[in-house]
Amino acid sequence: MRATLAALLLAGFIGGAAHAQPQSFRVDDLPPGETLTIREAPDAEAPAVAEVPLGRRLLAFGCTTDTPSGRTWCRVKYGSSLGWARRRYLAPD
Numbered sequence: 494m495r496a497t498l499a500a501l502l503l504a505g506f507i508g509g510a511a512h513a514q515p516q517s518f519r520v521d522d523l524p525p526g527e528t529l530t531i532r533e534a535p536d537a538e539a540p541a542v543a544e545v546p547l548g549r550r551l552l553a554f555g556c557t558t559d560t561p562s563g564r565t566w567c568r569v570k571y572g573s574s575l576g577w578a579r580r581r582y583l584a585p586d
Contacts, residue, residue: 513554517553518551518553518585519586520547520548520551520583522581522582523547527547528546528547529544529579530544530545531571532578535566536566536577543572543574543576545578550586551569551571551583553569553578553583554568564580564581566579566580567579569583
């Protein structure tokens with residue numbers, strides 16, 4: 494059920510975010526040596542698609558708090574990886 498809910502949220506958000514202009518962010522506010530996990534869906538339990546080191550730049554295509562956890566997640570692209578990352582760890586670049 495959790496996967497179905499995440500898929501529905503993702504489908505609804507992508508439809509509304511299709512016109513969002515990408516914004517440049519850098520990974521911030523992580524402990525030294527930690528990486529930011531990009532996930533398939535806006536959920537901490539979703540499978541990981543990439544790890545982004547502290548200070549690296551990525552593009553964000555909009556954020557949402559309409560998630561099962563109520564936390565803010567952003568649709569991001571890092572290299573060829575596309576997924577979701579917690580907004581808390583993204584600083585405007």
